[in-house]
Amino acid sequence: MKAFGFAFGLFFAVGFLLWTPLTGLKTLHLGSCVITSNLQAIQKEFSDIRDSVHSERCCLLRHLVRLYLDRVFKFYQTPDRRILRKTSSLANSFLLIKKELSICHSRMACHCGEEAMKKYNQILSHFIELELQAAAVKALGELGILLRWMEEMM
Secondary structure (H helix, E strand, C coil): CHHHHHHHHHHHHHHHHHHHHHHCEEEEEECCEEEEEEHHHHHHHHHHHHHHHHHHHHHHHHHHHHHHHHHHCCCCCCCCHHHHHHHHHHHHHHHHHHHHHHHHHHCCCCCCCHHHHHHHHHHHHHHHHCCHHHHHHHHHHCHHHHHHHHHHHC
């Protein structure tokens, strides 16, 4: 009976070792801890999630760029011509970003999911609550946050 148990155990171990590479299971040796995991499946799932998050960010960025072009740069007023030139330069940069994002959107590479639209609608509702000039000034003041967020996406 011991021989049968040993043979069965050996058969099971060999079968597991032969089956493991076929299923994508990998053994990780973390000091005295040994973990067997399907890293290929984990990488695929992570990749799918990452692609979805990037698509959501793309969508949100596309809407925010449009908001800045349609409502912030257009209605921002100041007597300081130097600031107006800087604002105009920013608007031109945003036009280039808008063009590239439109291309991505037309190729369906910039899908708008529910979460992105929810976030954009929250931002838009806060913007609409303010008087137009005050909203434009506030949005320009928060432009640094948007630019840092865009840098993180790169």
